[in-house]
Amino acid sequence: QERYTPETIEKKWQQNWCDNDTFAVQVDRDKPKYYVLEMFPYPSGRIHMGHVRNYSIGDVVARFKRMQGFNVLHPMGWDAFGMPAENAAIQHGTHPAEWTYKNIDNMRSQLKKMGLAYDWNREFATCDVDYYKWEQLIFLEMLERGLVYKKTSSVNWCPDCQTVLANEQVDDGCCWRCNNEVVQKDLEQWFFKITEYAQELLECTEEMPGWPERVLTMQRNWIGRSTGCAIEFPIENGQRTIEVFTTRPDTLYGATFMSLAPENPLALELATGDRRAEVEAFIQKVRRQDKNQRTADDYEKEGVFTGGYCINPLTGRRMPVFVANFVLMDYGTGAVMAVPTHDQRDFEFARKYDLPMVVVIQPEGQELSPEKMTEAWTGEGKLVNSDQFNGVDNESAKEKIADFLEQQNIGRKTVNYRLRDWGVSRQRYWGTPIPVIYCEKCGTVPVPREQLPVVLPTDVELSGEGGSPLARHENFYRTECPNCGAEARRETDTFDTFVESSWYFLRYACAGYAEGPVERDSVDYWLPVDQYIGGIEHAVMHLLYARFFTKVLRDLGFVGLDEPFENLLTQGMVCMETLSCPEHGWLYPEEVQDGKCCKCGSAAKTGRNEKMSKSKKNVIDPDTLISTYGADTARLFILFAAPPEKDLEWSDQAVEGCFRFLNRVWRAVYDNLDLVRQAVATEPVEGAARDLRRVTHRTIKKVTEDIDGRFHFNTAIAAVMELVNAVYGFDEKQKYPWVLREALETIVRLLAPFVPHVSEELWACLGNETTVEQQGWPAWDPEALVQDEVTIVVQVNGKVRGKVNVAADADEAQVRETALSSPNVSRFLEGVTVRKVIVIPGRLVNVVAN
Ligand code: ANZ
Ligand code: ZN
Numbered sequence: 001q002e003r004y005t006p007e008t009i010e011k012k013w014q015q016n017w018c019d020n021d022t023f024a025v026q027v028d029r030d031k032p033k034y035y036v037l038e039m040f041p042y043p044s045g046r047i048h049m050g051h052v053r054n055y056s057i058g059d060v061v062a063r064f065k066r067m068q069g070f071n072v073l074h075p076m077g078w079d080a081f082g083m084p085a086e087n088a089a090i091q092h093g094t095h096p097a098e099w100t101y102k103n104i105d106n107m108r109s110q111l112k113k114m115g116l117a118y119d120w121n122r123e124f125a126t127c128d129v130d131y132y133k134w135e136q137l138i139f140l141e142m143l144e145r146g147l148v149y150k151k152t153s154s155v156n157w158c159p160d161c162q163t164v165l166a167n168e169q170v171d172d173g174c175c176w177r178c179n180n181e182v183v184q185k186d187l188e189q190w191f192f193k194i195t196e197y198a199q200e201l202l203e204c205t206e207e208m209p210g211w212p213e214r215v216l217t218m219q220r221n222w223i224g225r226s227t228g229c230a231i232e233f234p235i236e237n238g239q240r241t242i243e244v245f246t247t248r249p250d251t252l253y254g255a256t257f258m259s260l261a262p263e264n265p266l267a268l269e270l271a272t273g274d275r276r277a278e279v280e281a282f283i284q285k286v287r288r289q290d291k292n293q294r295t296a297d298d299y300e301k302e303g304v305f306t307g308g309y310c311i312n313p314l315t316g317r318r319m320p321v322f323v324a325n326f327v328l329m330d331y332g333t334g335a336v337m338a339v340p341t342h343d344q345r346d347f348e349f350a351r352k353y354d355l356p357m358v359v360v361i362q363p364e365g366q367e368l369s370p371e372k373m374t375e376a377w378t379g380e381g382k383l384v385n386s387d388q389f390n391g392v393d394n395e396s397a398k399e400k401i402a403d404f405l406e407q408q409n410i411g412r413k414t415v416n417y418r419l420r421d422w423g424v425s426r427q428r429y430w431g432t433p434i435p436v437i438y439c440e441k442c443g444t445v446p447v448p449r450e451q452l453p454v455v456l457p458t459d460v461e462l463s464g465e466g467g468s469p470l471a472r473h474e475n476f477y478r479t480e481c482p483n484c485g486a487e488a489r490r491e492t493d494t495f496d497t498f499v500e501s502s503w504y505f506l507r508y509a510c511a512g513y514a515e516g517p518v519e520r521d522s523v524d525y526w527l528p529v530d531q532y533i534g535g536i537e538h539a540v541m542h543l544l545y546a547r548f549f550t551k552v553l554r555d556l557g558f559v560g561l562d563e564p565f566e567n568l569l570t571q572g573m574v575c576m577e578t579l580s581c582p583e584h585g586w587l588y589p590e591e592v593q594d595g596k597c598c599k600c601g602s603a604a605k606t607g608r609n610e611k612m613s614k615s616k617k618n619v620i621d622p623d624t625l626i627s628t629y630g631a632d633t634a635r636l637f638i639l640f641a642a643p644p645e646k647d648l649e650w651s652d653q654a655v656e657g658c659f660r661f662l663n664r665v666w667r668a669v670y671d672n673l674d675l676v677r678q679a680v681a682t683e684p685v686e687g688a689a690r691d692l693r694r695v696t697h698r699t700i701k702k703v704t705e706d707i708d709g710r711f712h713f714n715t716a717i718a719a720v721m722e723l724v725n726a727v728y729g730f731d732e733k734q735k736y737p738w739v740l741r742e743a744l745e746t747i748v749r750l751l752a753p754f755v756p757h758v759s760e761e762l763w764a765c766l767g768n769e770t771t772v773e774q775q776g777w778p779a780w781d782p783e784a785l786v787q788d789e790v791t792i793v794v795q796v797n798g799k800v801r802g803k804v805n806v807a808a809d810a811d812e813a814q815v816r817e818t819a820l821s822s823p824n825v826s827r828f829l830e831g832v833t834v835r836k837v838i839v840i841p842g843r844l845v846n847v848v849a850n
């Protein structure tokens with residue numbers, strides 16, 4: 001077989017891996033372990049280029065580490081619960097389970113065609129009873145531990161998806177899935193106490209050097225720790241107080257009014273008499289506004305006076321109490337002491353409603369006065385109008401006033417987090433049933449462990465109407481109280497699907513374990529994940545929840561680790577230019593020929609490079625790519641086109657180029673097969689053979705260093721390409737066939753993590769009995785790296801002034817350095833300034849000086 005035919009060799013090697021269970025692994029304490037994981041996919045039906053990229057990157061790491069001798073865990077599974085399955089069921093009349101498992105079968109075979117080195121024995125889908133039943137157990141343990149609770153809360157509600165959304169699932173006021181507007185609604189919900197872990201989740205980010213700084217920053221901002229004070233403001237004519245949270249106790253003397261969140265019950269309590277109707281109307285109005293937009297800087301600030309007053313505890317001044325749309329109930333205490341001179345929102349509000357202003361921080365070299373200010377002063381300065389604190393700089397005043405408030409029993413120092421508890425109830429069918437029962441007598445009763453799992457029934461009616469189908473499924477919800485035996489009702493909500501993805505990486509370590517969610521021994525061996533790879537879109541939600549769950553499971557005694565993911569790589573997007581025509585809008589690439597729309601013949605317009613998406617039709621189907629060129633070319637292109645973190649630009653020519661390169665490698669081996677098969681090493685090696693050996697070993701070194709922990713796959717591949725060129729240019733192969741063989745074998749071995757099928761095939765052709773994968777990763781020979789020297793002429797201002805010897809492959813900086821410091825040359829440089837140094841590698845250095 002002389003021609004490179006990917007379809008036959010890829011099938012052959014995939015069969016081989018499957019028959020030999022090549023990538024199945026077991027705990028082996030004699031070997032160092034390495035756990036590489038890609039974020040598991042939602043089984044939407046077909047894989048897309050984003051998947052191909054994610055899994056190709058992971059596969060290089062997995063195969064490379066295996067070849068280096070690590071015991072590598074590289075699993076794959078399915079994040080299988082969620083709304084699309086229900087929507088598909090409603091639209092096409094298929095059952096979500098059927099739809100999901102069919103998609104899984106299809107996608108699994110697509111992944112197998114890519115030649116990914118997964119241990120398929122560990123595969124599971126989160127909608128398998130054997131998976132979610134353990135999630136129900138974890139919930140019960142969390143409930144016992146007080147890490148779960150139920151409360152009524154105003155939630156983000158997507159009217160289109162008919163479900164509650166976490167704050168993280170709301171993008172700019174719209175549903176992250178369907179992009180329709182989100183409204184607020186009151187519901188009884190189950191919550192996970194992630195706030196109890198806020199401090200630890202924050203602190204640990206300081207010790208996670210394997211994560212991109214960008215992701216850590218996003219997590220820190222999401223947790224949002226603020227230090228400040230809780231301060232009590234007495235309400236006029238009463239015993240009660242209003243408590244506020246402020247980060248600026250230094251501005252307390254300038255607090256001239258109070259702003260309450262519309263949801264704050266105090267608002268209606270204070271609004272009596274003729275103020276009542278207006279306040280009620282305003283509260284209703286704000287409740288229809290989007291919580292996320294309400295607080296945006298550019299959102300119109302609005303409010304009403306409640307009619308009530310409170311007292312500034314330090315100045316004794318009366319402060320009118322307002323209700324204001326920009327104050328949120330679920331941050332701090334739902335009340336803000338307003339300092340219009342030093343807070344921009346309060347400033348705008350005060351100007352609008354003509355409220356008093358007092359400057360309390362005077363910046364150096366300025367004379368602020370309320371009449372002349374056009375915006376709040378939020379910078380530093382010295383305190384004024386602040387009694388005994390006048391003249392103190394405002395940073396130290398924060399501390400001093402806080403201390404004073406504590407002494408006077410008016411306030412205390414506190415810490416506040418932006419992070420909210422995680423609402424996990426979803427009014428959806430296709431999810432894990434929440435294992436509790438409601439009894440009229442006993443209240444909320446956890447499902448006893450021995451009654452687990454609460455199985456999701458399959459005979460449901462999915463009509464697309466509001467609410468969960470489970471709430472209409474009598475056989476499901478009618479049950480008896482485990483406590484008193486009376487008739488009772490099951491919880492009909494299911495978990496947010498982010499619960500499943502919060503611990504799946506632990507389950508891979510012991511997939512199929514029948515005695516509990518995880519087997520401690522295996523988890524202790526395999527975890528943490530050494531390398532996690534996925535999209536930046538999961539920077540906050542998934543990655544924060546997974547970290548939280550790990551800590552919870554640790555505290556419940558299931559695992560012994562604090563953080564699940566040692567190193568994180570966030571891959572860039574796969575982009576492609578868009579095509580459109582005036583008549584037909586967006587066009588698929590195959591709908592355009594010779595720059596014209598195939599449907600109407602008008603000129604197609606080429607648009608910007610954008611993330612591949614079905615909506616803009618700028619997509620390439622991985623199946624098409626693989627059937628045309630083979631999986632190896634697809635993988636090579638994806639890995640060669642850009643470093644993993646960067647966006648990747650699709651290019652047909654570059655795909656073609658990768659295919660040609662593999663053909664070139666193929667020919668390099670086949671054309672020399674007879675020559676190299678019997679080659680034996682001889683000494684000494686000189687001239688061109690020595691040069692080729694040096695390139696060979698230099699390439700091993702470079703590729704090893706580029707892959708290991710740095711993921712510079714593109715430059716690694718480029719280095720192998722150079723080695724292939726060197727092989728083609730080697731003209732001493734008759735005299736040194738073994739040097740050629742060494743180069744060819746090296747090419748094949750270095751390429752194995754990237755293009756495993758063709759590498760295995762060529763390795764076998766070269767007459768090796770092991771597989772390239774068993775052969776392991778090559779080591780470089782430092783001896784072979786030793787460079788020959790060349791003589792370089794050094795000129796100063798065009799005149800030859802000396803000669804120096806440098807290593808043949810010294811880079812420009814090294815040559816320059818050697819030339820300038822050689823005694824002959826430096827004599828001519830005394831007392832002059834070097835303006836420019838021109839290096840012609842291997843030949844000449846010209847120094848321009850005057
Ligand atoms: C008085 C003050 C004066 C404030 C000043 C700021 C500047 P971070 O840093 O995000 O924690 N605040 C408190 N609770 C709020 C709520 N529920 N809704 C809207 N705003 C609220 O922000 C803390 C500051 O946000 C607090 O400090 C409070 O305004 C406001 F010159 O108090 B400040
Ligand atoms: Zn009962």
